[in-house]
Amino acid sequence: MSHLSVARPLVELCVEGVDGAIAAEAGGADRVELCASLLEGGITPGIGVVARTLDRLSIPVHVIVRPRGGDFHYSEEEFAAMGEELRALARMGVPGAVIGCLLPEGVIDEDRMARLVEAAGPMSVTCHRAFDMTRDPEEAVEALIRVGVARVLTSGQRDSAAEGLPILRRTIAAAGDRLVVMVCGGLDETNIARIASETGAAEFHFSAPSTGPSAMVYRNPHVGMGGTALSREYELTVTDPEAVARTIAALRGA
Template structure:
């Protein structure tokens, strides 16, 4: 069996560099992974592309929360994509839904058109749809190249049945990339049970801030005050171990 392609989900330039050095085949570049990933700054994107020896895919997500966007938000998504066409980015990662939990085909087609010749992945907005099979066909109609999914469950292990069904349904029409709490202990089992050819994970660790002075009277953005002095980083050792397990025979 051919070893699967491994995509790392990372936050910021330090996350990108750590994932690349640890052996990732491709990176999804984000900001704010605590909110599931938001569009990173243009300077961060440029720094990653400049340092890249592997393809860089950039998430296009203007805010956290649901995937039902206002007209103003959608306009910014399209403008971000158009701006990235000249930045050396290999792909973009998108997702738009309708209020009834379906793929918003009109908006998805518009974003795909804006992105070309870049590759287009639909992110886990897919996992929030009402019917996975119907959503997959919608993405195929829209010309999307790849869909990221945990099988509409919290973890890939829980979503194995839908992942396997999606792989069978997709055939050669769209790539199904599996995700969902994948690590060195379970990634090979998910690979074997689903026949996924692409796998995606984050391999994060939390470390203490280097700040010596700490104002414990202030919390930024509604988080717990201790969170102000913690950093969430890509763990190179976990990346290497998980890749080795995914590519083992």
């Protein structure tokens, strides 16, 4: 078992919407990944949400560009839309984008990824957990380096970083100083320090969700939007700034 340390690991919060981004910064995050629909693993947020978040935050905002939930093998139209979104985000001055494309065989789609990195222009590009759906982590690392992404987000190809520790170590060793490996997957104040010690990763990514009731007084008992359960219709999931702060303190030994 290795026990490594990084002087001051960077913390990125995965957030949904402007309010989540504001809460993440209040809790001490260094950067946010801005998404919509975290129930689907995160999809591209609306342009107004991006603009408002850039206006309200002083920390960097990286925006996911993912046209839908599900797998990471996209149609020609979906791929074209991703390119348009990246170019629009670059024009807005967004500092980073989060993308991922795979081929059906479970490998990085290098052609499409290279074209998206080009479309991103000056933005720093992260490959999201599409990486975790690849057949071989070392093979995927080399592909991502070839296409020019800056970092990869991974839980070690398992549901949680704790379960994925062996593959996280392999991935970090393969990447060396050529690609930043940002660790995610079930991280919170109870385990993040141990995961940091055992991987030596420089960047960590988590969400800190808290569920509360809707402010709606009138509640139609006969319909749920989009087929959701009626109980979900009147629940809100928000970022908890206190949980963010506790997890960051645990990571940094404060």
